[in-house]
Amino acid sequence: GQNTDRLHSEPAFAMLCGAAPIPASSGRTHRHRLNRGGDRQANAALYRVALCRMRWDPRTRAYVERRTQEGLSKKDIIRCLKRMIARELYYVLRPTQSPENIASAA
Numbered sequence: 001g002q003n004t005d006r007l008h009s010e011p012a013f014a015m016l017c018g019a020a021p022i023p024a025s026s027g028r029t030h031r032h033r034l035n036r037g038g039d040r041q042a043n044a045a046l047y048r049v050a051l052c053r054m055r056w057d058p059r060t061r062a063y064v065e066r067r068t069q070e071g072l073s074k075k076d077i078i079r080c081l082k083r084m085i086a087r088e089l090y091y092v093l094r095p096t097q098s099p100e101n102i103a104s105a106a
Contacts, residue, residue, distance in 0.1 A: 010091070013093070015038060016039060017089075019035065020038075034075070043082070046085050053081065054078075063081075
């Protein structure tokens with residue numbers, strides 16, 4: 001949307017896009033599942049960006065390889081990638097909230 005002022009934090013933006021992880025742990029198993037809520041079009045856009053990065057971006061390909069060796073499934077890796085992409089997009093939409101600006105203000 002056009003109203004970027006309503007995005008008060010980066011996790012709130014991820015929840016709005018449906019890219020925030022939801023705990024789905026049981027017993028000794030610690031997992032997260034995909035968020036089915038949020039803006040479905042934004043979530044679909046994040047998915048497409050994640051797939052393109054998995055195919056063409058060398059940094060993302062190295063990340064996918066590392067996470068695969070750690071035992072994560074492709075679905076879990078895509079979920080993590082979508083969250084990272086949402087993080088990057090938040091700082092593009094809200095340039096005054098960049099990590100560099102926050103660190104220098106403290």
